[in-house]
Each structure stands twice: as structure tokens, then as C-alpha cells.
Amino acid sequence: EVQLVQSGAEVKKPGESLKISCEAFGYSFSSHWIGWVRQMPGKGLEWVGVLHPGDSATRYSPSFQGQVTISGDTSINTAYLLWRSLKASDTAIYYCARASTITTFNTWGQGTLVSVSS
């Protein structure tokens, strides 16, 4: 069974760094794009970016380019979303999702709640 298991909720202060994870099970991690989607409180879905773990290719939304980094470790079938300096406006649920094509998210993780507050 294809499954994505995300790391737990985080509470951080502005300016701190954070890396959240998404571990993949049941498929060839290196062979499929994997992406991240943001959902701010009470709001809709926003496409953050995608990674192809096999060659580390990435694509970012212009809104998130330079704000976050998407990476992966094929030895442990895990994708990451990294912030170097969090802002209060980063408070949201972040979902990882496996893509059957670069745009089709057919399996989703359970979401990671990131709360940033002073």
C-alpha cells in the first residue's frame, strides 16, 4: 500500500529554522515526483513545489521560491521541506503528496501543522 507519513506538529518562534519530513512507503521513492502543499488556517490549497528524488530536480511556485527548500534522501525514502527563517505567516498545515505525473497528486500525507508565534 502506498503511504506517506509526515512528521508531527511543530511550534516555533519567528526567525527559527525548521525541517519537516515525509516518509514514503510502498512504492519506488526515486521514481515519482513528490510535492508539498500549504493550507493556511481556514484557507485553500497552495502549490509549494515538487521534487523528483531520482535526480533531485525541483520546481517551486514563484510565491515560495527562495522562502523554502525541498529536498529528499533516497536512502531512507524521505522528502523534506526546510525553512531557514520562519515567519508568523508560515503558520499552516503542510501536506506532502506523491505525484503520478508532475501535476497529479494521487497519494497524500496526513499533514503537518506548523505554528509560528512569538
Place this chain on the structure above:
Amino acid sequence: QSVLTQPPSASGTPGQKVTISCSGSSSNIGSNTVHWYQQLPGTAPKLLIYDNNQRPSGVPDRFSGSKSGTSASLAISGLQSDDEAVYYCAAWDDSLNGLFGGGTQLTVL
């Protein structure tokens, strides 16, 4: 404001057919396929329709998708109470990033 435009809300009574629209441009819907996601309250989104009109296994045939030019539609027939959810359209943009619509809250009256 999302590049893909959806109505914020839609409603229908049990058994009815409801249609949700998604409007884009030549750089996204006009030149790429459209996908639809369903998000039930408090849960992760789920892929409902991909490549304009394809259903993943397990999705009932009450759900159907179509695309014409720079617009797409999701139709739900035989509306049921557990169809109450937020529905999002999505597409790739030729500027090399993905897009979601703003979402449509479906209420079953």
C-alpha cells in the same frame, strides 16, 4: 486571488446534479490537463478526477470531469450528504509551476 477561478460555494439537494466550474487561461487549463480534489472536513485532500475526466479507482462514477478551452467543470450527480466538502481544481502552468483553484464549498441541503 487564485489564477484558477472557482465559485466560492455551491449547493444542491440529495439526488440532484451539481456542477462546479474552474476558469483559467491559455497558459494553464488551455494547454494542460485539469485535476480535481475533494477535501472533507478535517482531512487531507483526495484526488477525485485527473487528466480532465479520468477517475482513480474507487471514485464513484457519479463524479465526472470535463474541459473546454480555458475552462473545466466537475459534475456530481445523485448528490449525497457525504459529498459535502471543498472541491479544488488544479492544473500545471507553462511558467513551470502548479496551480490550485480557490476551492468551492459544496453544501448538501
